[in-house]
Amino acid sequence: MNPMLITRHAEAQAVLSNPRYVPPPVRQDGAEGTLAWLRARVSRFSTGPAHAERRRELVALLSGLDPAALRSAAEALTRQRGGDWRGVPVAVLGAALGVADTRAVPAAAAGYLSGEESPQADAAVAELLKLAGVPVITLLLQAHAATEGLIETALKHAANDQDLDPPPHETPGQDLDPPPHGTPGQDIDLLLCETLRQDPPLKATRRLDTRTGDEVTIDLVAVNRDPDATDPALGHVPHLTFGHGVRPCPAPEHALALAAGVLEGLLK
Numbered sequence: 001m002n003p004m005l006i007t008r009h010a011e012a013q014a015v016l017s018n019p020r021y022v023p024p025p026v027r028q029d030g031a032e033g034t035l036a037w038l039r040a041r042v043s044r045f046s047t048g049p050a051h052a053e054r055r056r057e058l059v060a061l062l063s064g065l066d067p068a069a070l071r072s073a074a075e076a077l078t079r080q081r082g083g084d085w086r087g088v089p090v091a092v093l094g095a096a097l098g099v100a101d102t103r104a105v106p107a108a109a110a111g112y113l114s115g116e117e118s119p120q121a122d123a124a125v126a127e128l129l130k131l132a133g134v135p136v137i138t139l140l141l142q143a144h145a146a147t148e149g150l151i152e153t154a155l156k157h158a159a160n161d162q163d164l165d166p167p168p169h170e171t172p173g174q175d176l177d178p179p180p181h182g183t184p185g186q187d188i189d190l191l192l193c194e195t196l197r198q199d200p201p202l203k204a205t206r207r208l209d210t211r212t213g214d215e216v217t218i219d220l221v222a223v224n225r226d227p228d229a230t231d232p233a234l235g236h237v238p239h240l241t242f243g244h245g246v247r248p249c250p251a252p253e254h255a256l257a258l259a260a261g262v263l264e265g266l267l268k
Contacts (some may be wrong), residue, residue: 003214007223015207016207016245016246017244018245018248021208022207025045027039028040034121035118035125038108041134044138044142053110055247058138058139058250059250061097061139062250062251063147065096065097067257070254070261072091073092073258074088074260074264075262075265076265077092077259078262082243084217087152088183089259090143090149092261093139093143096199099140104123104127104128105128105140106144107120108127109145113145125137145154146255147259150195154195156197156262158191159226193239196239200220203219204217205218206218220239224261
């Protein structure tokens, strides 16, 4: 097996658009109700028809949720908690999906992306399965693992005077300064967009070449900053943080709405 690191935007797009590149397989022999069992049944780690069907289930669930309502609820709950924002995205999404008790989500999410198993994670998955099916649990784990990471990173840059690099054609700070006649909400949307582009919560994504067996790692930070891929209309590189091609994220609008609502509750 020959590992390959991709740092160019065009090459990353090509890999993500080609069905011969699939997520590295996860083990399929986990005991029922454990984290390993769950990972073997979610769209993120599946391929082919199984992935298509599982993704369809997620899209169907999300189609009944209004991103604007999620954003408003996340802002309100953040304020209600006095700025204690941890768990807000999961609580808001859980309520919208009919899961009132989301306390087990952090423990289950601890090894969801990495595959690191533990008795605590297995017990948490078992608790969640009493409350919801696999598609709903999948969305809750993603909200914890990815959306909270995005919020944390955005807050770091906001605290450092929004220190993300500007697009190549602009002066430092221009793309993160308030736009003309802008609103705080627009500022937050821009902060999230630039955070996703330049400092995403997930720094890399991996694929397996089914023809050669080689493992491919896409450096999302590098490809999102590739100067050769700058879009003249945007003035910067279109980010691939939410995926591309055959396996795009099913919930970018919902994730951004939850993150923006929390930031509005903290920064406005």
